[in-house]
Amino acid sequence: MKIDLTDTTASKVNKALVRGRRAIGTPTVGMVLTLVIVTDEENAYDALKAASEASREHPSRTLVVIKRISRSPRDRAKARLDAEVRVGADAGTGGETVVLRLYGEVVDHAQSVVLPLLLPDAPVVVWWPVNAPVDPAHDPLGALAQRRVTDTYAAEHPVRELAARAAAYTPGDTDLAWTRITPWRSMLAAALDQVDCDVTSVEVAGEEFNPSGELLAMWLADRLQVPVRRIRSKGPGLTAVRMETTCGPIVLDRADGSLATLSIQGQPKRAVALKRRDTAELIAEELRRLDPDDTYASALRFGVENLSAATAAEHAAGDSASGGTGTEGAARGQADGKSAAAKKAAAK
Template identity: 35%
Template structure:
C-alpha cells in the first residue's frame, strides 16, 4: 500500500500513520528503531529495498528524506538563527524567503509559498511495500530542504533508538549533520560515494564512536576466517603479512591496518588489476605461508593453504549490502576495533597521509 500526500504537514503524516495502524489493529511500539535515510531520487528505491529486507530482522520505521530534484541547490542557505531546535517555534530569513517551523504542531511552511502550500510532499508505504514496518518518504522543497530535522522529529518512534544511513554521499562530519545529530548510530558507505578516498579521510578527521562505514562491515567474514586460521596449531609467530585486491580499495586498506595492529608486523598491499574485492591474505611464518585466497567474487570460492597440509576450499560469497546493513542495525554499540583501525591503524599503512 502506497499513499501519497502532496503539500502536506508532518502532523498530517503522523495522523495518517496512526489511522493506518488503527485500521490494521497494530501499533508502532513493536518498532525496535527508526532508520533515517538521506539520499536522492536516483538511489531512493534501491535504498528502500535494502531497508525493507533488513526490517524483517529489525522491525523499524524508515524515514527517507529526499529533496526535490534541483530544489536544494536553488534554495538559499538559511542563517544559523533560522534553524529550529526542535523544542519551540521560530522564524528565520533565508534570502528573500522566510521559513517558520512549529514542531509542536508538526508544521513546516514557507511563507513565500502559495497560500495553502506547505512545500512538503510525502509518501507512506505500508504492508508488502514496507517490510516489517512502515516507510515514510519526505520530499521537501525550497527552504525546507535545510530543515530535515524539524520534519523528522514529529515522526520518530517514541523511546526507540535512531539510526542514520547515507547509502552513497555522506556529510563530511555525520555527527554535526542535522539528521546525524539525532542518531545513536551513523552508517556511511565510502565505497559507494563519488570520492571514496575523500570520504574516508573526512570520516577519519571527524571520527566519532557512533560512526561506522560499510567498508569495514564488508570485512566481517574475512576477519572471522583469518582469526580461525590463526587459532589452529602450530601457533607460530607471524613474520610478515600481505593483502591483495583492487588499487586504492578502502576495505583492503582497512584489512591491512587491522592486521598491522593485531599482529604487530609489517603489512604490504598488492594491487590486482581487474579485481573488485579483496582477493587474498598471506601470512608468512617460519614454516611457510598461511594464506586465504578468493580470486573471483563471482565464483565465491576461497582456498585456505596451510604449510604441510592439503589446500581446503570453502564457499565465501561476497557480502551483500543487505547483509551489511542488517549487521549494523543489529549492533548499535560502538565498534572499538573499527575505531582503532580508523584512528591508528590507517596511519601505519599510509604514514604519508
Template identity: 30%
Template structure:
C-alpha cells in the same frame, strides 16, 4: 502530499488511519496485524538511485527490525520542491501467525535547505526509540543534513566502498569516529564486508602449529579489484585490524605510493630477542583487474623471521568461494576451499542494526587505517 511546507500532522494522521483500518479490517487471509517498532531509521539518499536501493531493502529490514523508516531524497535544485507519502511495511507471515508491520515515510525534496529538511524529519521520529542514520554515497560528512542530524542519533552508518575520494574520506571517517567517541556509534558497511576475510585469516592461527608465525609476520601483500575507480579502503581497514590486534605501529613517514602500489612500513616486537627489539613489517596494497569482483581479491601474509611461512586467502573463479593455503618450510602446503560471504545490502544493514554500542574492534582498526590514509592523501 505535495506543497512548499509538508504537514507533519497530516502524515501522522495518515499513519494512524492505516493502523485503524488494519485493526478493523484484517487482510484477506484473516491474519492479525500488529504495529511493532524497535527503532527509527533515517535514510539520507543523495539521488533517486540511492532512494530506490533504500526502498528495496526496507521490507527486509522491517522483517528483522520493525521500525519507522524516514527516507529523505535530498536532491539539489534551484527551487524548493517537497513531496511526502506514508505507508505501512509488513512482513509476509505464515497462515495463522500475526503479521508484524513497521512504517515508512518518504520525503522527496529538491533544493530544500538542510534546516528545513531536518525540521521535517525530527517530528516524525518515534519518541524513546533508538535513532539510526544511514548516509550512503560519497562525502557523507559534507552533507548539511547529516551534519544537522548526527548529534541526535545513536548510530551513524556509512559505506566506505562508495567514497568518491577514498583516502581523504577514510581519514575524515576516522577523525569523526574518534571525536564522536560512541555518541553516535559509527558503522561502515565496507568494514562489515570484511568479516569473512578477517575470519578466514584468523582461522589459520587457530591451529597451534601455525600460531607462532602470527607474531613473526614480516610481509603483507593485499590485492583488491580496481573496478572503475580504485578504492583501497578495504585493504587499509584490514591492515588496521591486523596491526591494532597485534600492537603494531606505523613508522613515521614510511608511507607512500609507488605507481599504483601503496607501500607501508610498520614496526612489530621482535620475537625472542628482547623487550625493546623491533622488526619491520612491509605492506604492499595494489589494484588488480578482476572482473565481477568488488573489494579484496587476494591477501598473503609471509613470515621470514626464523622459519619461513606463507598464508594466503584468494578468491576463486567460483563466486562466493575462496582458496586458503598455508605453506610452512619443509612441509606440504595445506589448502582448502572456503565459503566467503558476499552479503546483500539488507544483510549488511541488519547486521549493523543489531549492534547496541560502539564497535571497539572497528574503532581501533579505523583509527590506524585513517592515520595511514591521512598521510597518503597529503600532497
C-alpha cells in the same frame, strides 16, 4: 496501505501513520528502531529495497529523506514537504515506511521534519548510501542517531575519504566498507587459532582504491603490529591475504568473488564460502549492534598513511633483505615481538 500527502507537515504524516495502522490493525510494538535513510532520488529505490529486506530481521520504521534541491532560485523559494506513507504489505514488511521529499527551505531543516516521526523510546540509525557528510555525528540528522552508517566505497575518492572519517570519528560511526570485511576478519582470526606461530608480515591484495582493502590492511597492521603491504589486483573487491609466519605462510585466496581457498602450511587446502554480500545483508549486520565499534575505530585511526609509509620504506630498501614482505622500522607496521597467543587474541 499507501497514503500520498502533498504539501504536508510532519503532524499530518504522523496522523496518516496512525490512520494506516488502524485500517490494517497493525500496532507499533513490534518495531525495534527507526532507520533514517538520507539519499537522493536516483539512489532512493535501491536503498529502500535494501532496508526493506533488512527489516525482516529488524522490524523498523523507515524514514527516507530525499532532498530535492533545485538550481532555480525561483523553485528554491517554494518550501514544501511531500510524503508517501506505506503501512503493512505496501511497506514490504510488517514495519512502516515514510518517503519524505523536501523542497526549498525545508531541505535545510530536515531534522525538524524527521524528529516528530521517530519511534518513541527506540534507537535511531541514520544511513547515507551516498553523499555522506564529512562529520556524520555533527550533521543535524546524524545528531539524532545512536548509530551513523556511511559507505566510503560510494565516495569520489574512497581512500582519501577514510582519512576524513578518521579525523571526524565519533563513537557510533561505522562504514559499510568495514562491514564488508567481517567474514575476512573472522576467517583470518580462525586461521591463526589453528597455528602456534608468530606472524611476521602480511600482504593484502585487492582492487586499487578499494576502502575495504585499506581497512582490512589497517586492521591487521593495528592488531598484529607487523608490516602490512597493499597489493593491487584486478578484483573483484578483495582477492587475497597472505600472512607470513614463523611456521610458514597462511593464505586466504578469493579470485572469483565467491569461493575462497584457505591454505595453511602443513594442512590440506580448504574451500570456504566467502561471497560478496549485497547491501541488504550489510545493513542487517549493522542493525544487530547499536553500541560503538571500538575495533573499527582503532583500525580507522591507524591511518592509510602508515600503510603507505611502510610500503614506501620497503620499496626504498629494494626488498632485498625480506623478499618483499617488509623492512624494519616501517612506521607502526614494525613487528614488536608479541607472542603468537597475544597476536591471536588481538586479531579477534
